Amino acid sequence: MFSDHNEFKEMFLKKLEMMYGKTFPESTPQDQFFTLGHLIREYISMNWIHTNEQYRFNKRKQVYYLSIEFLLGRLLRQNLMNLGIYEVVDKGLKDLGIDLADIEEIEHDAGLGNGGLGRLAACFLDSLASLNLPGHGYGIRYKHGLFEQKIVNGFQMELPEQWLRHGHVWEVRKSDLTVEVPFWGKVESYSEKGVLKFRHVDAELVSAVPYDMPVVGHETSTVNTLRLWSAEPAAYKAGKDLMKYKRETEAITEFLYPDDTHDEGKILRLKQQYFLVSASIRSIIDSYIYRYGDLKDLHEYVSIHINDTHPVLAIPELMRVLVDEYEFDWDEAWKVTTKTFAYTNHTTLSEALEKWPVRIFQPLLPRVFMIVNEINERFCKGLWEDYPGEWKRIEDMAIISHGEVKMAHLAIVGSFSVNGVAKIHTEILKQREMNLFYQYYPDKFNSKTNGITHRRWLLGSNPPLSKLITSAIGTDWIHQPGKLKDLETYRDDAAFLKNLHEVKQVNKERLARRIYENNGMKIDTDSIFDIQVKRLHAYKRQLLNVLHILHLYNRCLEDPHFDFHPRTFIFGAKASPGYFYAKKIIKLIHSVADLVNDHPAVKGRLKVVFMENYRVSLAEEIIPAADLSQQISTASKEASGTGNMKFMMNGALTLGTLDGANIEILEQVGGENIFIFGLTAEEVMNYQKQGGYYAMEYYHHDPRIKKVLNQLVDDTLPGADDHFETIYDSLLGENDQFFVLRDFDSYAAIQEEAGKAYTNREEWSRMCLHNIANSGYFSSDRTIEEYARNIWKIGQGSLMR
Numbered sequence: 001m002f003s004d005h006n007e008f009k010e011m012f013l014k015k016l017e018m019m020y021g022k023t024f025p026e027s028t029p030q031d032q033f034f035t036l037g038h039l040i041r042e043y044i045s046m047n048w049i050h051t052n053e054q055y056r057f058n059k060r061k062q063v064y065y066l067s068i069e070f071l072l073g074r075l076l077r078q079n080l081m082n083l084g085i086y087e088v089v090d091k092g093l094k095d096l097g098i099d100l101a102d103i104e105e106i107e108h109d110a111g112l113g114n115g116g117l118g119r120l121a122a123c124f125l126d127s128l129a130s131l132n133l134p135g136h137g138y139g140i141r142y143k144h145g146l147f148e149q150k151i152v153n154g155f156q157m158e159l160p161e162q163w164l165r166h167g168h169v170w171e172v173r174k175s176d177l178t179v180e181v182p183f184w185g186k187v188e189s190y191s192e193k194g195v196l197k198f199r200h201v202d203a204e205l206v207s208a209v210p211y212d213m214p215v216v217g218h219e220t221s222t223v224n225t226l227r228l229w230s231a232e233p234a235a236y237k238a239g240k241d242l243m244k245y246k247r248e249t250e251a252i253t254e255f256l257y258p259d260d261t262h263d264e265g266k267i268l269r270l271k272q273q274y275f276l277v278s279a280s281i282r283s284i285i286d287s288y289i290y291r292y293g294d295l296k297d298l299h300e301y302v303s304i305h306i307n308d309t310h311p312v313l314a315i316p317e318l319m320r321v322l323v324d325e326y327e328f329d330w331d332e333a334w335k336v337t338t339k340t341f342a343y344t345n346h347t348t349l350s351e352a353l354e355k356w357p358v359r360i361f362q363p364l365l366p367r368v369f370m371i372v373n374e375i376n377e378r379f380c381k382g383l384w385e386d387y388p389g390e391w392k393r394i395e396d397m398a399i400i401s402h403g404e405v406k407m408a409h410l411a412i413v414g415s416f417s418v419n420g421v422a423k424i425h426t427e428i429l430k431q432r433e434m435n436l437f438y439q440y441y442p443d444k445f446n447s448k449t450n451g452i453t454h455r456r457w458l459l460g461s462n463p464p465l466s467k468l469i470t471s472a473i474g475t476d477w478i479h480q481p482g483k484l485k486d487l488e489t490y491r492d493d494a495a496f497l498k499n500l501h502e503v504k505q506v507n508k509e510r511l512a513r514r515i516y517e518n519n520g521m522k523i524d525t526d527s528i529f530d531i532q533v534k535r536l537h538a539y540k541r542q543l544l545n546v547l548h549i550l551h552l553y554n555r556c557l558e559d560p561h562f563d564f565h566p567r568t569f570i571f572g573a574k575a576s577p578g579y580f581y582a583k584k585i586i587k588l589i590h591s592v593a594d595l596v597n598d599h600p601a602v603k604g605r606l607k608v609v610f611m612e613n614y615r616v617s618l619a620e621e622i623i624p625a626a627d628l629s630q631q632i633s634t635a636s637k638e639a640s641g642t643g644n645m646k647f648m649m650n651g652a653l654t655l656g657t658l659d660g661a662n663i664e665i666l667e668q669v670g671g672e673n674i675f676i677f678g679l680t681a682e683e684v685m686n687y688q689k690q691g692g693y694y695a696m697e698y699y700h701h702d703p704r705i706k707k708v709l710n711q712l713v714d715d716t717l718p719g720a721d722d723h724f725e726t727i728y729d730s731l732l733g734e735n736d737q738f739f740v741l742r743d744f745d746s747y748a749a750i751q752e753e754a755g756k757a758y759t760n761r762e763e764w765s766r767m768c769l770h771n772i773a774n775s776g777y778f779s780s781d782r783t784i785e786e787y788a789r790n791i792w793k794i795g796q797g798s799l800m801r
């Protein structure tokens with residue numbers, strides 16, 4: 001389309017005039033961003049059409065990744081880089097006096113996710129396209145993404161997020177592909193050629209309008225599709241209040257549910273889930289029929305992946321379509337269905353396991369409920385034959401029991417593959433949470449350790465480090481992240497290690513500028529940047545971090561000679577709006593910050609920063625600047641974590657528990673290059689099973705703990721009032737469910753060790769180098785290759801580089 005920066009410039013100016021009827025000098029940065037976005041989308045469109053044609057005419061198996069969340073972040077930089085035109089565009093804009101970095105800042109994050117699960121889906125899309133694999137996403141086009149966080153007086157406030165206010169350049173509305181999704185109504189039976197059949201009548205129809213986004217692979221012509229559905233009113237049904245119908249319809253895709261652990265149990269959530277799967281299954285089947293005609297081989301050409309249980313109704317929905325619309329008999333339909341679906345579990349927290357009361361489910365989705373019921377009856381009958389007389393086991397495994405539909409059970413029974421997201425997580429699923437199912441279907445279970453796209457999280461977000469790496473080992477690592485291992489040859493190269501340190505300093509300075517802009521605080525860039533950014537949750541134990549900071553402050557006051565390397569503790573975290581306890585912890589972080597920052601006894605050696613509104617684009621600035629990456633969840637609770645991988649890849653050292661993928665990071669780097677502390681998952685689970693942990697003992701026997709806990713409820717903390725009594729009570733009155741006090745001592749010890757290690761800068765840089773060199777395993781390219789090979793069985797015969 002354009003081959004050099006001059007041609008680009010010309011096209012850019014012409015496009016701007018055509019789009020806005022303005023000359024360049026009259027244009028705003030906003031106009032310039034949208035002009036560039038449209039130009040790039042046109043640039044993409046030829047390959048997009050071509051990829052789709054190829055998929056239509058070549059009989060390659062397609063994968064559809066169904067997810068209620070896609071946490072994409074910004075897309076301009078990623079698209080420019082993947083297209084290989086970042087430099088040309090940068091140069092062309094520079095000639096016009098525009099800084100591309102400023103234009104990038106205009107783009108709103110597409111924040112259509114809560115955290116790990118949604119961001120994983122986005123990384124997977126990038127890897128699928130970059131590996132030339134035919135994999136597409138289906139999700140929901142929420143009008144408002146995850147809320148915008150404002151901190152007022154140390155408290156979190158939530159504002160509706162507005163990513164669509166000025167329109168979204170990367171999407172194409174495809175109203176001709178609108179489909180209708182039925183809710184409510186009733187099921188009628190009738191007889192056709194002597195066969196008993198069912199139809200859903202008197203339903204309220206909602207239109208699902210697709211918006212397609214191109215997913216551009218890195219330096220390849222593959223452009224896959226992310227299709228997001230938006231709910232709009234369908235034909236008006238007489239007798240119903242039109243305004244009410246319109247409001248109820250649009251509400252379906254108005255907001256993303258802001259909770260990433262609690263099963264909400266709200267009818268609107270169930271509507272969202274069925275809306276997503278019904279529209280997606282229709283779209284998948286329509287495109288299949290166009291290519292192949294006969295659905296009996298569907299599983300040979302299509303895999304549908306279910307990202308956690310939220311889209312699990314796709315299983316009964318496909319059954320419904322096959323049986324009611326394509327005249328399959330039940331067994332035939334079940335065979336095809338269970339060979340089509342694969343399911344990933346992302347958490348073992350029991351409060352996150354979705355269960356829908358029959359009284360909500362049945363009236364909303366009457367025909368789908370009948371099918372779930374039938375699946376359950378047949379499944380239980382099979383169990384009865386295999387485990388005669390074992391009532392308890394059958395009750396525990398049933399899909400419907402005690403008036404509730406167990407979504408995870410439906411997912412396991414209806415899929416050919418069930419996977420966890422890190423080794424330890426899969427083991428816990430097999431041995432504990434899903435043990436009965438593992439005994440019954442041992443071959444379905446497998447593990448796929450998560451990954452992150454190194455293109456966004458290293459190449460895109462950390463240009464100084466990427467350049468340094470390339471100067472040392474060439475560009476192979478960009479296509480084969482495993483090649484980062486070649487960096488090991490520099491482990492004793494003092495000049496290289498010094499450069500690595502300098503790169504980190506550059507990134508720290510950039511973040512310090514941002515902190516100054518946002519928080520008005522001056523940060524010492526020679527201090528250790530000790531960072532914990534992630535959703536706020538009791539199991540992630542931001543509390544352990546903040547109690548330890550309070551303890552360091554106490555030491556400064558008690559001992560004027562207490563010598564330690566200066567630290568800047570940086571937090572970023574959103575709490576679910578209804579999660580009272582998590583919000584108290586945000587307030588606590590702010591109170592401790594008010595106490596510590598600028599206290600004369602601390603002499604600027606401790607700083608606490610809370611960065612508001614943590615999101616993908618902020619993470620891209622924070623992570624490259626980290627020295628220490630805090631991954632301190634209660635062992636057994638964090639399924640994998642993916643932030644841990646991003647930090648490692650950017651040359652931060654992990655300080656963490658033996659939980660989730662931290663364990664695999666340890667395996668990659670070896671014990672000398674990571675700071676591990678705390679209870680193991682087994683120890684935690686033993687306490688939970690057998691008891692024997694008494695938080696009060698730690699309070700009484702460890703004066704450090706006693707002191708910081710008392711400070712929560714005396715008048716030490718500015719603005720505390722009685723806010724922190726809940727926290728005090730959870731630790732002592734409720735016996736500290738997350739073992740914060742139990743792990744305090746080993747945490748303090750490892751923090752001290754890390755602080756000392758930092759004073760030997762060359763050795764520290766060597767450890768960082770070792771981490772970067774071994775981070776290739778955590779590229780989502782490796783993860784996706786495993787899914788492709790072992791689960792979806794795609795890739796053979798694809799246009800692999």
Ligand code: 26W
Pocket residue numbers: 115116117118120259260261262263264308346347352353354421450638639640641642660
């Ligand atoms: C029903 C409400 C709800 C919503 C979302 C329950 C549970 C979820 C997700 C499963 C929570 C989630 O994001 N889990 C995270 O998934 C990441 C990607 O696999 C893992 O790295 C994290 O450890 C896990 O907490």
